[in-house]
Amino acid sequence: MDLSLDISGIPHKRGTQFVRVLTERWFERNMFCPACQSDYLKKTATNTKVIDFFCPMCDEKFQLKSFYHPLGAEVVDSAYKPKIDAIKNGTIPNFAFLHYDNQRWVVKDLVLVPRYFIYPELIKKRKPLKRGAKRAGWVGSTIVMSRLPSRAKIAIVHNGYEISREDIRKMWKDITFVKDLSLSSKGWLSDVMACIEKMDKEVFSLQDIYSYREELARLHPKNRNIEAKIRQQLQLLRDRGVIEFLGKGRYNVGRSLV
Ligand SMILES: [Zn+2]
Structure with missing residues (x-):
């Protein structure tokens, strides 16, 4: 280049x-x-x-x-x-x-x-x-x-x-799963990923991410069950190998997100 x-x-x-x-x-x-x-x-x-x-x-x-x-x-x-x-x-x-x-x-x-x-x-x-x-x-x-x-x-x-070029193609590939989500799910996933990044921790707890409850509620005013939505995104990120469940409400992001 x-x-x-x-x-x-x-x-x-x-x-x-x-x-x-x-x-x-x-x-x-x-x-x-x-x-x-x-x-x-x-x-x-x-x-x-x-x-x-x-x-x-x-x-x-x-x-x-x-x-x-x-x-x-x-x-x-x-x-x-x-x-x-x-x-x-x-x-x-x-x-x-x-x-x-x-x-x-x-x-x-x-x-x-x-x-x-x-x-x-x-x-x-x-x-x-x-x-x-x-x-x-x-x-x-x-x-x-x-x-x-x-x-x-x-x-x-x-x-x-x-x-x-190799790194860029890998980064691109790692997030292509988002393509198959519905529009509202894309917004939710993206916002929860941004919250995880803001925490800047390798290991975080459910309580840590719940501290963004109000912020996420403001971004998604129509949704009443914010905590369930957060958990749903964490599940999705785990299924796609972006984060790892450590048990007892703890999650590992390694260096993959932060
Ligand atoms: Zn192409």
Whole structure:
């Protein structure tokens, strides 16, 4: 992977279009498929909405978003409704967030969020554009990145360093089981995984995780039986080998989550 961005021959002034061409060109030349053994991704036809790249071998789809600043807790994104519709009908692509240095023109960070971790509550509605604006009434969205567990934010490039392709594919594979869950289960599992990470312990107890009861209740206001839901997620994580039951309400995450 060559982390430098090739700014030569781009027929646009420095601005949104310039950056789009620049980063898409880099992604096309350097990115591989994390979901299979394909060593490249292909660009979709220019007018395809939402999807930018796809894998010619397994057909996973990727949308690239680029920023000149590090990735924050929230990411401003495109229109709200089409995104929610795409989540509900299962056509949401994987997201690739690229942070570049606009002085030295290099890629600093590249993070992938697998599509299975994108559930409706992760997308916040923005205020409609005011009357008189070019697209008055248009409603954009924000992706709440801070709500996601770090396992759902797979680093390809971290602080200017490349992560090994083998490690990335393994990380991707380890969490693909989330794909088969219902939308509400995805949200629950993701939130409980994030709580386990926040504890930052190798061994935790049921009481430890129950201390996030109120926080989880706020995130899932319709659910009355929070503790049962927490236990259900722990069971699922155990069945998938992410955590281990030690007995007597104790769990081991080893170094797999923290
Ligand atoms: Zn693939």
